[in-house]
Amino acid sequence: MVAASPQTIVLSGYYGFRNSGDEAVLQAILTALEEEGRASGIQIDPVVLSIDPEWTSRTYGVKAVHRMKFAEVRNAIKNSDGLISGGGSLLQDATGLKSIPYYLGVIKLAQWLGKPTFVYAQGVGPVNRKLFRPFIASVFRRCDYISVRDAESAELLRSMGIPGGDIEVVPDPVMGLKLPEDGVATSADSQLDSQAGESAATTGAGANAAGLPVVGVSVRFWTEARTELAKLAEGLASLSRRKPVHIRFLPFHSPGDDEASRFVMEQMGNVADSGSTVSIAAETEHPQDMLREVSQCSLLIGMRLHSLIYAASREVPLLGISYDPKIDHFLGRVGSVPVGTTNELDPQIVAAQAERLLTEGEVWRRAHSAKINTMKDAARLPAQNIAQFLRSKG
Structure with a gap:
C-alpha cells in the first residue's frame, strides 16, 4: 500500500536541453523511481531542475523549476525529502569549466539544507583540473548513496579518497528504458523523411517499406x-x-x-x-x-x-x-x-x-x-x- 505522505525528490541533471540521451536518462530515472517506490510502498513525487521547466513539465507530467534561478532551486530543495544528482556525464571538465561547480553546488546546497543526497549512475570524469578533485571528494563523502555507470568512474572516485565500498557500479539508467506498451502517449511516431522528401514509414523491426534493412x-x-x-x-x-x-x-x-x-x-x-x-x-x-x-x-x-x-x-x-x-x-x-x-x-x-x-x-x-x-x-x-x-x- 502506498504511504499517505508522498516523498518529494529533486532531480538535478542536464535536463530540458532536448538532448535525446539526457532526456532518456531523465525518463528512465522517473520511471524507475515510480515503479520502485510503488514496490516499496511509498509515493515518490519528483521535481526536476530544468533549463526549460514548462517543456519538461509538459513532456513528462512532473513538476519542474528553472535550474538557473537560485531562489527556485533553493526553495524546491528546501521543501523536498532529498536530492538526486544524475545520471549522465555531469562531473567532467572536458566540455568546459562550469559543469563541475554547478552540479557540485546543487548537491552542496542540499547538504547545507540538511537533505539526503544521492548520486544516480553518473559517469564521473575526465577531471583534468586537479583543483576540482578535493571539492568532489568533500561533497561525495557526505552523500547518502553513490552509484556510477562504469568501473572507471568508480576508480576515479577512489583515487580522490572515496571508499570503494561506498560506490556502487551500475549500468546507465537508459539501459532500463522501455517503450510504452499500453496507451502511454508520447509525441507522434517519427515518419521517414527521405532525402528526396518522400515518406516511407517502416513496416517492422529492422526493415523499411521497401524491405531494405x-x-x-x-x-x-x-x-x-x-x-x-x-x-x-x-x-x-x-x-x-x-x-x-x-x-x-x-x-x-x-x-x-x-x-x-x-x-x-x-x-x-x-x-x-x-x-x-x-x-x-x-x-x-x-x-x-x-x-x-x-x-x-x-x-x-x-x-x-x-x-x-x-x-x-x-x-x-x-x-x-x-x-x-x-x-x-x-x-x-x-x-x-x-x-x-x-x-x-x-x-x-x-x-x-x-x-x-x-x-x-x-x-x-x-x-x-x-x-x-x-x-x-x-x-x-x-x-x-x-x-x-x-x-x-x-
Whole structure:
C-alpha cells in the first residue's frame, strides 16, 4: 500500500536541453523511481531542475523549476525529502569549466539544507583540473548513496579518497528504458523523411517499406576538420554498394546533430543507383520516440553514447565510433570494441563490419542477450536503494 505522505525528490541533471540521451536518462530515472517506490510502498513525487521547466513539465507530467534561478532551486530543495544528482556525464571538465561547480553546488546546497543526497549512475570524469578533485571528494563523502555507470568512474572516485565500498557500479539508467506498451502517449511516431522528401514509414523491426534493412546512424561534430565524418560517409557509401540498405540518420541533439547528419549525407553522394536509400529523422519531442526509431533498425552505427545504449537495450547490433572514453567503457561492458575513433577511422572496416552484422544479426543477439538483460536489471538498483532509503526514513 502506498504511504499517505508522498516523498518529494529533486532531480538535478542536464535536463530540458532536448538532448535525446539526457532526456532518456531523465525518463528512465522517473520511471524507475515510480515503479520502485510503488514496490516499496511509498509515493515518490519528483521535481526536476530544468533549463526549460514548462517543456519538461509538459513532456513528462512532473513538476519542474528553472535550474538557473537560485531562489527556485533553493526553495524546491528546501521543501523536498532529498536530492538526486544524475545520471549522465555531469562531473567532467572536458566540455568546459562550469559543469563541475554547478552540479557540485546543487548537491552542496542540499547538504547545507540538511537533505539526503544521492548520486544516480553518473559517469564521473575526465577531471583534468586537479583543483576540482578535493571539492568532489568533500561533497561525495557526505552523500547518502553513490552509484556510477562504469568501473572507471568508480576508480576515479577512489583515487580522490572515496571508499570503494561506498560506490556502487551500475549500468546507465537508459539501459532500463522501455517503450510504452499500453496507451502511454508520447509525441507522434517519427515518419521517414527521405532525402528526396518522400515518406516511407517502416513496416517492422529492422526493415523499411521497401524491405531494405535499416541502418541507423548517430553522428555529431567533433574534430574541426570533420575528417571522421567524411570517412564515415565513405564507409556508408561503400556499404550501400555492397548491399542495398536504408541509411537512417538519427539526430540525438538538435540542431548540431542534424547539421552533422546532413554533412555526412552530402559527403556520401548519390547511393540510389545501388538500390539504397537515405533519410533523416525529424526532431523528436520525447526520448521514447527516438528509442522507437532505434528499435526499428537492423544495425546502429553511433558516435553518441546514448544511441549505442538505446541499441543495446533493444538488442540491435551496434558499431561504436569513439570520441571519448565513455564510449569505450560502455562498449566494453556489452562485450564490444569501437569500430574506429574520431582520430582513426577506416571506411572499408566500417563497411565490412556493418555488412557482417547485417548478415549475422541473430548471432550477435544470441552472443549479447544474457549480458544485456543483466544490465537492464542492474540499471534499476539505484532507484531500489533510494526508495528503500526513503521508506526507512519515512
